[in-house]
Amino acid sequence: MRQSPAAVVAAVDVGGTRIKASLVDRSYTVVTQTTVATPANIREDIGQVVTSTVRSLLADAPAASLAGVGVVVPGLVDEAGGIGRLSVNLGWRDLPIRDAVAQGVDVPVVLGHDVRAGLLAESRLGAARGHANVLFMPLGTGIAGALMLDGVVIAADGWAGELGHVVIDPDGPVCPCGQRGCLEVLGSASAVERAYAAATGQSASAEEVAHRTEAGDPVAGEVWNAAVAALGRGIVATVTLTGVDRVVVGGGLAQSGEVLLAPLRADVMARLTFQRPPQIVPAALGDRAGSLGAACLVWDAL
Amino acid sequence: MRQSPAAVVAAVDVGGTRIKASLVDRSYTVVTQTTVATPANIREDIGQVVTSTVRSLLADAPAASLAGVGVVVPGLVDEAGGIGRLSVNLGWRDLPIRDAVAQGVDVPVVLGHDVRAGLLAESRLGAARGHANVLFMPLGTGIAGALMLDGVVIAADGWAGELGHVVIDPDGPVCPCGQRGCLEVLGSASAVERAYAAATGQSASAEEVAHRTEAGDPVAGEVWNAAVAALGRGIVATVTLTGVDRVVVGGGLAQSGEVLLAPLRADVMARLTFQRPPQIVPAALGDRAGSLGAACLVWDAL
Incomplete structure (x- = not known):
């Protein structure tokens, strides 16, 4: 039949x-x-x-x-x-x-x-199931963001979620967007690669910098920690302003897993004072x- | 009858x-x-x-x-x-x-x-009527915040809107909350008063510093502009992250009117690159x- x-x-x-x-x-x-x-x-x-x-x-x-x-x-x-x-x-x-x-x-x-839809999928099928206040943060060549607040994915006429262009260090490097010290020029995979090349004269992928950090290479570790600290500041600003209590980290850089997430959690916890601590978890849907x-x-x- | x-x-x-x-x-x-x-x-x-x-x-x-x-x-x-x-x-x-x-x-x-209710009232009866993506920012001794996004006042279990504790300058003065360089210690009425007292040895209210700024007093002007710049950075971070396109400024400091709002608009416009420019208006309901x-x-x- x-x-x-x-x-x-x-x-x-x-x-x-x-x-x-x-x-x-x-x-x-x-x-x-x-x-x-x-x-x-x-x-x-x-x-x-x-x-x-x-x-x-x-x-x-x-x-x-x-x-x-x-x-x-x-x-x-x-x-x-x-x-x-x-x-x-x-x-x-x-x-x-x-x-x-x-x-x-x-x-x-x-x-x-794409990113807001990704958050919707993570909230329904993935790492944000059962959560109403979520930052979805795909980290790759750039840094994107999407917010779910009070159970709704926020669009704001399409303008919401530009986490990659929140200024972390007003004296930092110029971003292609024209601002200085955007999260994207400090905490993305490209930022890690640029900083490592500047420090060593060698080119290495962000994944390779992560491996060298794990292996104890001090220069790689310094570059990696600087990116983690920038991401930590971006997450804390988002938590403070919006009240999200779950951060879903996606994108290529999240493939590094705990080499990224463990120090990121520690960095965020050290920065928080009165705010509600967020859970920081890897995306589930790749x-x-x-x-x-x-x-x-x-x-x-x- | x-x-x-x-x-x-x-x-x-x-x-x-x-x-x-x-x-x-x-x-x-x-x-x-x-x-x-x-x-x-x-x-x-x-x-x-x-x-x-x-x-x-x-x-x-x-x-x-x-x-x-x-x-x-x-x-x-x-x-x-x-x-x-x-x-x-x-x-x-x-x-x-x-x-x-x-x-x-x-x-x-x-x-x-109180602040989220104030935003609801401004959105229904006051300076945010007809707008769906709004930051309500009462400026006084402290700095509060409330967000309306996609037409809904965001609560996030009560944690949303702590704009006063977004870090503007990580090397700034310690905030009572424990972080350094929160917007509240750089851009509130108290911050203006502290900075003016530190610069001159004289005590003056934030309102008086505003008057002296208008009258051309260079020290008052410098103190005032530093507070405006901190507020500008806080607004730009909020616009970038959430997509709000209207900022309703309330609280005691907003009584200064255009002495505050005119340089604040100029500061925000100078910082924006790709973001949607917000209208910055005084609260209507006091x-x-x-x-x-x-x-x-x-x-x-x-």
């Missing part, structure tokens, strides 16, 4: 270098998934790129019946209007992404923001948080 | 030195109001103090019919539980304020937080924001 078609949504996370896409059923099980390189002409072709990715997923899952499409993108996103307001990396401004995708499919399409969040958004909308 | 009784709520703002109370009708018109000194034994007698204040208001308004009581207090407040979790100024910890007041009245009682907010809370609950 043939099974009746299982309803799925297509969840597509359009990033600067890769597009991660999956079919996700009502219980958030990933039926099938794929990763493709982001084409250079994504700005012009986003509707076609997303719909052809969805079609190739559906070809792999003949028993699936498509109920909707969720797309998440970086930058500044107008979720209600379905518009990518600005992405420096992907080169668009005021791009009507939802409508472009909707032209290629005959199901509802929802547009979201680089699939964005696409799972896209699935949450579209299932919620259906 | 005698009028039928008009429904009112009693709105009571219990502060460190004064209790401000009013009867407020459904259209937020203040029917009558009073201010009394906060008694020393407020912790033991809060139920009796509030109910006797409400009775004296009702004696002044014989045509009014009491529908509910809203009480707002400072510190850490568990609004759902009706409990004052902690107030250093008023000397309580885990005080069941709502139940204490309810014993003396036969109408529903609602407990709220020291009645808290009690009007208490009225909003209880009318909403009825």
Whole structure:
């Protein structure tokens, strides 16, 4: 006997270098998934790129019946209007992404923001389950942020969560954004790599600096601790201002695990005086948080 | 012909030195109001103090019919539980304020937080009307804060909004909270007074320092500008992290008006790079924001 078609949504996370896409059923099980390189002409072709990715997923899952499409993108996103307001990396401004995708499919399409969607997924399926006041902090080449407060992921018209550009040291290095001493130029993977190269004349990845720190290399340790201290200050400022009590650390730098998290917890605890101490935990969903969040958004909308 | 009784709520703002109370009708018109000194034994007698204040208001308004009581207090407040979790100024910890007041009245009682209630009132009746992403920043002896994000006043279990204790200068003076360089020790009225006394050996109120700044006194100007710069940094950090686009400045220091607001706007604009510029405006409801907010809370609950 043939099974009746299982309803799925297509969840597509359009990033600067890769597009991660999956079919996700009502219980958030990933039926099938794929990763493709982001084409250079994504700005012009986003509707076609997303719909052809969805079609190739559906070809792999003949028993699936498509109920909707969720797309998440970086930058500044107008979720209600379905518009990518600005992405420096992907080169668009005021791009009507939802409508472009909707032209290629005959199901509802929802547009979201990659990091806020990632937080939604972590809160529903991952490391923030059962928590109402959460900072989601993906650490990589840059530093992103998203806030859940009183149980709601905050958008503020797309402007919320720019933790990477909170000024930590007003006399610090100039950030590409134009401010000085942003968290991103002090605590990101790139910042660790730059500081290590400046101190030693050698190039090493942030992961390698983490390994050398663990192995007892004093110069690597100093560079690593400076990044941890910047992250600690950013977390404490966020806790003080917003009252979050759980910090979910994601992104490439979080792959370092306890080499990062143990000193980060100690740094934050040492800075706090009267504030509620946050739990600092690794993200659970890895680089699939964005696409799972896209699935949450579209299932919620259906 | 005698009028039928008009429904009112009693709105009571219990502060460190004064209790401000009013009867407020459904259209937020203040029917009558009073201010009394906060008694020393407020912790033991809060139920009796509030109910006797409400009775004296009702004696002044014989045509009014009491529908509910809203009480707002400072510190850490568990609004759902009706409990004052902690107030250093008023000397309580885990005080069941709502139940204490309810014993003396036969109408529903609602407990709220003074600053968050003030923001609710400013958003409904005052300087934040029509805005969904707002920082309310009362500046006085201390610096308080409350956030409205995506149209909701954020509580985070009572921990949200401690803007006065965001670290602005990690090498700054020690704050009573134990951190160094909190906004409160750099940008409050007390901070202005301390800095002016340190620079001149003279004591002058923050208001007087503002007057001398306006009159061109260079030392006063330097002290004033340092406080403005600290406030500017606090506002920019809040804008960056939360996406607020309206800052409502209240409290005693806001009485200085444009002597404060004009340089503060210029300072913030000079610091912003990519962020959405906030409007910085004076509070509209003055020291009645808290009690009007208490009225909003209880009318909403009825």
